[in-house]
Every structure is written in structure tokens, then in C-alpha cells.
Amino acid sequence: MGYQVPRSLVGAFYEIYAARDVQAMAQYFHDDVEWTINGPVDYLSFCGTHRGKAAVADMIQCQIPKVLRTYSFVPEAIVVDGDQAAMLSRQSSRRTTDGQPISHRVSNFMRFLDGKLMENLSLIDTFDAVEQVLGHPLAVQEAPALDPDGVVAI
Amino acid sequence: MSYCVPRDVVKAFYDAYAGRDIERCAAFLDDDVHWTISGPVDLLCFCGTRRGKAVVIDMMRRQVPQVFEIASFVTDTMLVEGDRAATFNRLSARLGGDGRPISYRLAHFMRFRDGKVIENLSLIDSLDAAEQVLGHPLTQECDRAENDNLIAV
Numbered sequence: 001m002g003y004q005v006p007r008s009l010v011g012a013f014y015e016i017y018a019a020r021d022v023q024a025m026a027q028y029f030h031d032d033v034e035w036t037i038n039g040p041v042d043y044l045s046f047c048g049t050h051r052g053k054a055a056v057a058d059m060i061q062c063q064i065p066k067v068l069r070t071y072s073f074v075p076e077a078i079v080v081d082g083d084q085a086a087m088l089s090r091q092s093s094r095r096t097t098d099g100q101p102i103s104h105r106v107s108n109f110m111r112f113l114d115g116k117l118m119e120n121l122s123l124i125d126t127f128d129a130v131e132q133v134l135g136h137p138l139a140v141q142e143a144p145a146l147d148p149d150g151v152v153a154i
Numbered sequence: 155m156s157y158c159v160p161r162d163v164v165k166a167f168y169d170a171y172a173g174r175d176i177e178r179c180a181a182f183l184d185d186d187v188h189w190t191i192s193g194p195v196d197l198l199c200f201c202g203t204r205r206g207k208a209v210v211i212d213m214m215r216r217q218v219p220q221v222f223e224i225a226s227f228v229t230d231t232m233l234v235e236g237d238r239a240a241t242f243n244r245l246s247a248r249l250g251g252d253g254r255p256i257s258y259r260l261a262h263f264m265r266f267r268d269g270k271v272i273e274n275l276s277l278i279d280s281l282d283a284a285e286q287v288l289g290h291p292l293t294q295e296c297d298r299a300e301n302d303n304l305i306a307v
Contacts, residue, residue, distance in 0.1 A: 039282075077265075079233045086261075123242070123278075126280050127284055138281075
């Protein structure tokens with residue numbers, strides 16, 4: 001049977017992740033950790049895949065605080081199963097430039113090995129996040145006409 | 155001890171869901187199910203919260219096929235613990251009008267009770283989905299100078 005990450009370890013990691021304690025987080029990173037954030041790289045330049053402990057720590061420690069100050073990261077659900085954990089959270093921040101509040105949901109799907117984080121995949125409500133980061137609604141009204149029923153569903 | 159949903163129940167639900175077998179899906183939905191899809195309601199009108207089995211079924215049965223034909227719904231990751239399940243998925247479809255293909259990733263966070271879904275939150279890459287439905291980028295006309303305003307998770 002494969003590795004099973006203890007729930008207590010996931011809980012401990014979540015606490016320091018929520019607090020953005022990068023030094024403590026780094027102790028949980030595998031040297032070859034991969035951290036992927038979905039989203040438009042042109043607008044949300046943190047999106048994409050970051051490989052390696054140093055690159056992930058740098059993203060969290062150096063790059064994010066230039067832009068966002070996260071003051072609340074509240075779990076709505078944490079599911080632990082085998083070597084994986086899934087988290088649904090509400091992240092609240094302020095833009096560093098002007099203090100504009102930003103709040104959106106985040107999901108994290110993580111895989112652990114021997115107590116270390118090997119892989120993270122973050123999925124966010126990108127439309128909402130981009131609008132908040134830009135500070136104005138996306139120009140949907142300028143788009144070509146969409147069938148009133150032209151929607152996407154899941 | 156509180157309810158623990160069997161993995162087989164979750165798998166059976168997803169078999170039905172992936173196959174858009176609405177009758178089988180309905181059997182897994184609680185009468186008072188809450189089904190929330192994050193995203194821009196103005197553009198993606200399926201987004202928002204629906205309450206009640208009939209409303210959720212109506213969305214699946216009537217509204218979705220008016221828009222696209224789902225070609226595949228692949229669950230890459232499925233976690234089950236206690237009364238909860240979390241999945242990471244890839245949906246591929248063709249738009250009803252011109253058959254354009256779309257594909258995007260989505261996460262489900264579900265809660266079960268007595269073998270039924272009582273709550274679901276769907277988190278989708280909503281900008282990607284919206285742009286694919288519209289057929290063009292939404293952000294191209296925005297002020298590129300604002301690119302420095304980033305968000306990270």
C-alpha cells in the first residue's frame with residue numbers, strides 16, 4: 001500500500017499555508033515540488049507551473065507580497081485520502097498598491113510523499129479573480145453577441 | 155459516528171454524471187441538494203446556487219444540452235473522506251451552435267448524506283470557460299498596464 005499522508009500533517013501544513021509562513025512551509029516542500037496555478041498568465045502572472053523548492057518558496061515569499069497581502073484564508077472543506085489532500089478555501093487579500101480588497105475561492109489538490117509536499121494544483125474562479133485584480137468588470141458587453149442560452153455548465 | 159460515504163457510491167455517481175445519465179444522477183441527489191457553480195452569472199448563467207433536486211436535474215437535463223454536447227468528462231483525481239468527496243476533472247464538449255470544441259478543468263467539493271449528494275460546490279477555470287464559449291479573449295482590451303496587479307494562491 002502506498003504512502004498515506006496523516007490528516008494531522010495536512011492540518012499542520014494548512015495552518016502555516018494560511019498564515020503564509022514561508023519558512024515553515026518550506027520544511028514541508030519536497031526538493032522537486034511542483035506548484036501549479038491555473039489561470040491566465042498574462043494577467044495573473046503567478047499562474048503556471050513552478051518547479052523546485054526554491055522557486056515555490058520565492059513565489060510565495062518574494063513575489064506575492066509585492067502584490068497582495070492575504071489577511072484571511074479560511075477552509076471550507078479539507079478532504080484527505082491516501083497520499084492526497086484537497087482543500088477548498090476562501091482567500092481574502094488586499095492589493096498591495098492601493099489596499100483594494102480581493103476575495104475569492106481557491107481549491108488546492110495536493111500530493112504528499114514521506115511527509116513532504118510533492119505536487120500542488122490550484123484552481124481558482126479566474127473570472128472573478130481577474131476582475132478584482134483589474135479593478136473593473138471585464139468587457140463582456142463588447143463581446144460578440146452570445147446566444148442568451150449560450151452558457152457553459154458543469 | 156457521522157456518516158461516511160462509501161467510495162463506491164461516489165464512483166457510481168460519477169459514472170452517471172460523466173455519462174450524463176440524468177436518471178441515474180437523480181437517484182444520487184437529495185431532495186434538498188444545494189448545487190453551486192462559481193463564475194460570472196451574467197455570462198455563464200449556469201453559475202450560482204441551485205436548491206432542490208428538480209432544479210438541479212432541470213439544469214442537467216434541459217439547459218446544458220441546449221448549449222453543448224459533452225464529449226467527455228474525465229475525473230483525474232477523486233478523494234473520499236467521511237461524508238465528503240473532492241474531485242478534479244476535465245470537461246470537453248462541443249458548442250451547440252457551431253460545434254466549436256471547448257475544454258476546461260473543474261473541481262467538485264461534495265457532501266453526502268445517506269448515499270445522496272446534499273451539497274456541491276463546483277470551482278471552474280471560469281475565465282477560460284467564458285472565453286471559449288464566447289470564442290475570443292475577454293482580457294485583450296483591458297489595460298495591459300495593470301498586468302502588475304497579480305493574484306496568487
